[in-house]
Amino acid sequence: MVGRPRIGVLYSRVRVEEKWIFAAMERMGVDYERLDDRRVFFDLDRPEPWRKYDAILERSLSYVNGLYALRVLNAWGIRTVNTAAVAEVCGDKLATSTALAQAGVPQPRAVAAFSMESALEAIQSLGYPVVLKPVVGSWGRLLAKINDRDAAEAILEHKLTLGSYQHSIFYIQEFIEKPGRDIRAFVIGKRVVTAIYRKSNHWITNTARGAEGELCPVSPELEDLCLRAAHAVGGGLLAIDIIEHPQRGYLVNEINHTMEFHTTQPISGIDLGGLIAAHVLAVARGKT
Amino acid sequence: MTTVACPECDANIPLAADAEVGEIIVCPECGVDLEITGLDPAAVALAPMEQEDWGE
Numbered sequence: 001m002v003g004r005p006r007i008g009v010l011y012s013r014v015r016v017e018e019k020w021i022f023a024a025m026e027r028m029g030v031d032y033e034r035l036d037d038r039r040v041f042f043d044l045d046r047p048e049p050w051r052k053y054d055a056i057l058e059r060s061l062s063y064v065n066g067l068y069a070l071r072v073l074n075a076w077g078i079r080t081v082n083t084a085a086v087a088e089v090c091g092d093k094l095a096t097s098t099a100l101a102q103a104g105v106p107q108p109r110a111v112a113a114f115s116m117e118s119a120l121e122a123i124q125s126l127g128y129p130v131v132l133k134p135v136v137g138s139w140g141r142l143l144a145k146i147n148d149r150d151a152a153e154a155i156l157e158h159k160l161t162l163g164s165y166q167h168s169i170f171y172i173q174e175f176i177e178k179p180g181r182d183i184r185a186f187v188i189g190k191r192v193v194t195a196i197y198r199k200s201n202h203w204i205t206n207t208a209r210g211a212e213g214e215l216c217p218v219s220p221e222l223e224d225l226c227l228r229a230a231h232a233v234g235g236g237l238l239a240i241d242i243i244e245h246p247q248r249g250y251l252v253n254e255i256n257h258t259m260e261f262h263t264t265q266p267i268s269g270i271d272l273g274g275l276i277a278a279h280v281l282a283v284a285r286g287k288t
Numbered sequence: 289m290t291t292v293a294c295p296e297c298d299a300n301i302p303l304a305a306d307a308e309v310g311e312i313i314v315c316p317e318c319g320v321d322l323e324i325t326g327l328d329p330a331a332v333a334l335a336p337m338e339q340e341d342w343g344e
Binding site for chain 1: 306308309310311312323335339340341342343344
């Protein structure tokens with residue numbers, strides 16, 4: 001790379017987050033190109049059109065489209081935010097839990113099973129209620145809180161008939177009585193840049209499901225946990241979702257690798273779009 | 289002010305001055321999600337339905 005790095009932003013829709021990222025790049029004089037993931041293709045024998053980018057920021061709405069793009073780009077040696085390895089772990093809840101367990105990062109108890117019988121046995125071992133989640137999914141979609149065996153049998157049977165093989169991979173978490181909120185913290189490289197509480201009377205506290213944000217102070221304990229969690233999944237640009245357990249303290253629930261921040265940026269006053277643009281530039285220059 | 293016609297209900301929808309191609313807007317009359325597909329001339333199309341692997 002000589003002179004200014006050239007950045008590609010792979011996206012599906014211009015959400016407010018993309019608007020903020022593009023605006024920051026323009027303000028910072030970044031040489032960048034918008035790449036609509038519905039219009040691009042990857043000829044595996046011809047990486048040249050992509051090699052003009054020093055780094056690519058992946059913001060696809062579709063997890064699998066983003067993941068496959070990252071795999072190809074990384075195989076060609078093109079730097080990406082985040083890497084395919086990180087997306088692979090963060091986009092799959094079972095892979096995330098496995099990585100967190102391996103690193104000794106506290107998290108809710110989770111079990112995986114592949115049949116109705118073993119899932120019922122696993123749920124029994126955790127104790128009702130439990131939360132059943134699709135291994136791939138977001139925005140609180142298709143989560144089920146299961147209070148008893150009757151509900152478990154019904155929901156497991158429904159999931160077995162849903163069609164996609166992924167619905168038959170049962171990812172089951174203990175249900176945690178959290179204090180009407182969870183925490184979303186933003187990690188960029190080796191820094192926790194801000195955090196918010198997501199408050200809701202519903203047990204699902206995604207802002208996509210109506211939860212409201214409030215600034216959360218980043219204590220040294222929270223910061224340490226977030227950095228350990230980020231390191232466990234490979235690091236980069238990450239949003240860490242944390243539950244406060246009444247006895248066990250902070251537990252890492254999920255980690256997002258193409259995070260939204262339409263609630264966090266106005267509440268925190270932190271220019272996340274600008275920080276993301278700066279991080280991508282640093283990656284392009286090989287300084288991360 | 290630039291306006292577009294909703295492909296679902298034919299309502300006349302004003303576009304914001306900072307509208308961008310790829311942005312999603314909601315028709316104020318029928319509530320359908322629309323994607324801005326052009327600005328010069330202004331154009332919108334029904335936005336794709338949310339897929340199971342969409343998210344963050």
